[in-house]
Amino acid sequence: MLDPSLTEKIKASVDAGFAEQIAYTQELVRFASTRGSEHAIQDFVFKTFRSRGLTMERFELDRETLERHPGAGRFSEGHSTAPIVVGIHRPRAEVGRSLILQAHVDVVPPGPLDMWTHPPFDPVIEGDWLFGRGGCDMKAGHAANLYALDALRRIGLQPGATVYVQSVVEEESTGNGALMTHLRGYRADAALIPEPENEKLARANVGVLWFQVEVRGRPTHVSVMGAGANAIDAAYRVVGALRALETEWNARKAGRPHFESEPHPINLNVGKIEGGDWASSVPAWCRVDFRVSIYPGIDALSASREIEQTIAAFARDDAFLSNDPPRLTFNGFFSEGYELSPGTDAERALGQAHLLAFGKPLETVVTPAYLDARVYALFDKIPALCYGPSGRDSHSYDERVSMASVKQITRTIALFVADWCGVEAASL
Amino acid sequence: MLDPSLTEKIKASVDAGFAEQIAYTQELVRFASTRGSEHAIQDFVFKTFRSRGLTMERFELDRETLERHPGAGRFSEGHSTAPIVVGIHRPRAEVGRSLILQAHVDVVPPGPLDMWTHPPFDPVIEGDWLFGRGGCDMKAGHAANLYALDALRRIGLQPGATVYVQSVVEEESTGNGALMTHLRGYRADAALIPEPENEKLARANVGVLWFQVEVRGRPTHVSVMGAGANAIDAAYRVVGALRALETEWNARKAGRPHFESEPHPINLNVGKIEGGDWASSVPAWCRVDFRVSIYPGIDALSASREIEQTIAAFARDDAFLSNDPPRLTFNGFFSEGYELSPGTDAERALGQAHLLAFGKPLETVVTPAYLDARVYALFDKIPALCYGPSGRDSHSYDERVSMASVKQITRTIALFVADWCGVEAASL
Numbered sequence: 001m002l003d004p005s006l007t008e009k010i011k012a013s014v015d016a017g018f019a020e021q022i023a024y025t026q027e028l029v030r031f032a033s034t035r036g037s038e039h040a041i042q043d044f045v046f047k048t049f050r051s052r053g054l055t056m057e058r059f060e061l062d063r064e065t066l067e068r069h070p071g072a073g074r075f076s077e078g079h080s081t082a083p084i085v086v087g088i089h090r091p092r093a094e095v096g097r098s099l100i101l102q103a104h105v106d107v108v109p110p111g112p113l114d115m116w117t118h119p120p121f122d123p124v125i126e127g128d129w130l131f132g133r134g135g136c137d138m139k140a141g142h143a144a145n146l147y148a149l150d151a152l153r154r155i156g157l158q159p160g161a162t163v164y165v166q167s168v169v170e171e172e173s174t175g176n177g178a179l180m181t182h183l184r185g186y187r188a189d190a191a192l193i194p195e196p197e198n199e200k201l202a203r204a205n206v207g208v209l210w211f212q213v214e215v216r217g218r219p220t221h222v223s224v225m226g227a228g229a230n231a232i233d234a235a236y237r238v239v240g241a242l243r244a245l246e247t248e249w250n251a252r253k254a255g256r257p258h259f260e261s262e263p264h265p266i267n268l269n270v271g272k273i274e275g276g277d278w279a280s281s282v283p284a285w286c287r288v289d290f291r292v293s294i295y296p297g298i299d300a301l302s303a304s305r306e307i308e309q310t311i312a313a314f315a316r317d318d319a320f321l322s323n324d325p326p327r328l329t330f331n332g333f334f335s336e337g338y339e340l341s342p343g344t345d346a347e348r349a350l351g352q353a354h355l356l357a358f359g360k361p362l363e364t365v366v367t368p369a370y371l372d373a374r375v376y377a378l379f380d381k382i383p384a385l386c387y388g389p390s391g392r393d394s395h396s397y398d399e400r401v402s403m404a405s406v407k408q409i410t411r412t413i414a415l416f417v418a419d420w421c422g423v424e425a426a427s428l
Numbered sequence: 429m430l431d432p433s434l435t436e437k438i439k440a441s442v443d444a445g446f447a448e449q450i451a452y453t454q455e456l457v458r459f460a461s462t463r464g465s466e467h468a469i470q471d472f473v474f475k476t477f478r479s480r481g482l483t484m485e486r487f488e489l490d491r492e493t494l495e496r497h498p499g500a501g502r503f504s505e506g507h508s509t510a511p512i513v514v515g516i517h518r519p520r521a522e523v524g525r526s527l528i529l530q531a532h533v534d535v536v537p538p539g540p541l542d543m544w545t546h547p548p549f550d551p552v553i554e555g556d557w558l559f560g561r562g563g564c565d566m567k568a569g570h571a572a573n574l575y576a577l578d579a580l581r582r583i584g585l586q587p588g589a590t591v592y593v594q595s596v597v598e599e600e601s602t603g604n605g606a607l608m609t610h611l612r613g614y615r616a617d618a619a620l621i622p623e624p625e626n627e628k629l630a631r632a633n634v635g636v637l638w639f640q641v642e643v644r645g646r647p648t649h650v651s652v653m654g655a656g657a658n659a660i661d662a663a664y665r666v667v668g669a670l671r672a673l674e675t676e677w678n679a680r681k682a683g684r685p686h687f688e689s690e691p692h693p694i695n696l697n698v699g700k701i702e703g704g705d706w707a708s709s710v711p712a713w714c715r716v717d718f719r720v721s722i723y724p725g726i727d728a729l730s731a732s733r734e735i736e737q738t739i740a741a742f743a744r745d746d747a748f749l750s751n752d753p754p755r756l757t758f759n760g761f762f763s764e765g766y767e768l769s770p771g772t773d774a775e776r777a778l779g780q781a782h783l784l785a786f787g788k789p790l791e792t793v794v795t796p797a798y799l800d801a802r803v804y805a806l807f808d809k810i811p812a813l814c815y816g817p818s819g820r821d822s823h824s825y826d827e828r829v830s831m832a833s834v835k836q837i838t839r840t841i842a843l844f845v846a847d848w849c850g851v852e853a854a855s856l
Binding site: 108109111112115172173208210216230232233236239269270271272273274275276277278279280281282283284285286289290291332333370395396397 | 537540543638658661664697700702703705706708710711717761823824
């Protein structure tokens with residue numbers, strides 16, 4: 001438990017650095033770091049972390065090592081080759097508990113540019129909102145990790161335990177960035193990831209699978225349409241079969257503590273579709289990209305088999321698809337969900353820090369989205385705290401994050417680090 | 429009526445040139461003359477026609493002139509800029525009836541290459557089949573027009589009336605190539621177009637409209653899917669509304685002489701679809717390209733208004749679409765169908781030629797596809813004879829044409845030209 005005067009000093013120090021923190025967050029947003037394009041931002045992060053005196057390591061996503069691990073997302077052409085960056089703080093005396101502070105730099109595509117009020121990679125500020133693709137998810141959190149440590153240093157302190165500040169990629173597509181830090185051997189007593197959780201702590205989250213269904217068929221002149229199978233229509237019939245599976249999976253929420261009160265815990269998203277070449281030819285091909293979630297405790301492999309069986313069974317009874325069965329490819333996330341067991345010291349410490357920063361108790365939330373925290377929960381088996389600022393429209397246009405919220409969250413993180421790791425006088 | 433010895437001479441002359449005709453057809457197939465890529469083949473055709481002593485004209489598709497005409501297809505980015513090529517035969521004495529021999533060089537996209545037994549633009553011969561994209565639709569007919577005239581020349585004859593040998597583009601997308609020849613002022617007493625009609629004469633055919641529906645919506649993180657409208661799903665709901673219109677239009681076949689016995693005269697084709705950027709984002713946009721047919725006598729404008737009203741009415745009652753109504757663009761064919769009135773001299777002459785070539789009477793057919801013949805029927809108001817060889821899988825992979833059929837069709841055309849135009853001694 002922090003003493004009140006240190007608490008106030010830390011909060012004030014966060015405030016003192018906040019203008020610089022926002023400017024740095026804007027720097028991060030200016031990098032259009034969509035999947036595969038995170039090289040430049042990771043080099044920028046590397047230099048920034050090193051300028052803070054952190055010991056640096058940088059390493060590749062090793063495909064062979066990853067593919068031997070059951071939690072790895074499936075590789076595809078689009079997989080990033082950008083490196084993972086880790087800044088290491090080692091205290092003079094290892095008195096406290098060690099910590100991983102993690103954030104990802106990859107962002108989802110901006111979509112049609114004309115739907116944005118401001119260009120997506122131009123971090124415009126309006127009132128309390130900082131706009132921009134990836135600002136909320138999660139460059140604000142990425143900056144908060146660093147500026148929480150800065151706040152301690154500003155008052156002559158540093159963590160009294162090892163802290164790994166990890167900057168990863170592939171969080172939006174496979175989760176292989178976070179998994180690679182685990183496979184590299186980094187371990188700590190807890191992990192904190194400031195994803196935009198609206199100032200709440202993720203109590204449980206779903207696993208996620210990505211897959212693509214491709215339908216091929218015989219195109220033909222539209223004048224003899226009956227003879228030609230329309231691959232687009234056929235693909236949409238497969239969508240219907242998968243929607244039925246989604247309904248079934250949602251019904252299985254019964255008896256699941258964190259999910260049975262959610263109205264629709266399992267979401268199947270038809271995220272992308274492409275098919276056909278020509279208005280006047282019956283389309284010969286159609287590809288649909290899906291994302292689906294699974295309850296924690298369900299492993300990705302068994303879920304993938306159920307998807308496979310659903311498609312195969314539907315195709316068997318479909319006049320066209322039975323001749324040309326759809327091709328199913330798992331091409332990204334292949335991950336299990338996790339639950340954060342209540343009652344850990346780490347959660348208690350975060351709750352106290354949150355109370356000191358916000359003046360109200362920490363609430364928890366169940367998230368129906370993938371979280372990198374699963375790596376630390378499932379494979380490191382440590383308390384994995386996913387907790388971060390409020391924002392709007394992540395993955396949409398006009399994504400934005402509340403700067404007031406970011407400031408409070410940064411205070412929480414700084415207070416949590418001081419408590420969890422302890423503090424010692426900062427090195428020169 | 430041709431005398432029997434001339435008939436036999438003409439048939440034998442077609443046969444004598446047939447090996448060369450097939451080699452020439454193969455030359456045409458080697459040009460990958462998809463929309464916009466017909467420049468090279470039109471230059472090849474220009475040189476070939478000129479080598480036969482035809483007087484040549486070559487002209488552009490004039491957008492302004494076309495757009496003033498109600499039968500023009502709508503321009504879009506993909507519209508071809510390749511020229512129209514016309515070879516003109518003028519007799520010494522204009523004793524017979526003049527004729528337009530027309531064919532198009534544009535072909536539809538080949539689709540996935542791995543679905544072809546042979547590469548699409550490699551004109552492989554197997555038994556009676558000549559394979560290749562566009563071989564059947566309609567480069568075999570294109571060559572037949574030229575080799576029918578060659579057959580006359582080989583026996584020292586030429587048509588005794590003006591013949592325009594027209595090579596057009598945009599037949600597969602707007603019909604603007606054929607319309608441009610009309611707007612350029614070419615007129616004749618009849619027109620013959622050897623489209624692959626399975627050795628039958630088109631008695632009536634539908635009009636065709638192309639249009640694109642674009643849906644925009646608010647993308648969002650899949651974890652809050654309820655808040656985000658899925659543009660792909662929304663677009664497919666519009667497909668459903670248009671399918672209902674298709675059913676209604678098919679029901680209106682009652683009382684239409686050439687169509688009421690067709691099981692499904694009106695076809696709506698979902699030809700192409702594209703939407704979304706990312707499996708884990710609810711898609712913000714989706715575009716669908718449609719092709720629909722209309723009965724002859726229905727003008728394109730009134731059909732387009734019905735499509736517009738159907739989409740608008742559906743969108744009004746749809747929770748998402750009512751906020752962001754779909755954008756409808758007519759982006760290609762905007763054409764009325766036609767009927768070939770029975771009893772014309774031209775049809776009688778073609779029937780006799782067919783009987784001489786095939787030994788059996790000419791049958792007619794109703795086609796549910798666009799035909800350039802509509803330009804000559806609707807705007808020149810002349811007998812427009814669409815009649816050509818047998819083939820398989822036009823607009824599909826492994827498109828192929830029967831060489832035996834092409835030979836008989838070429839005999840018919842040569843006999844028809846000799847009868848319709850009369851003959852005179854060939855110029856040097």
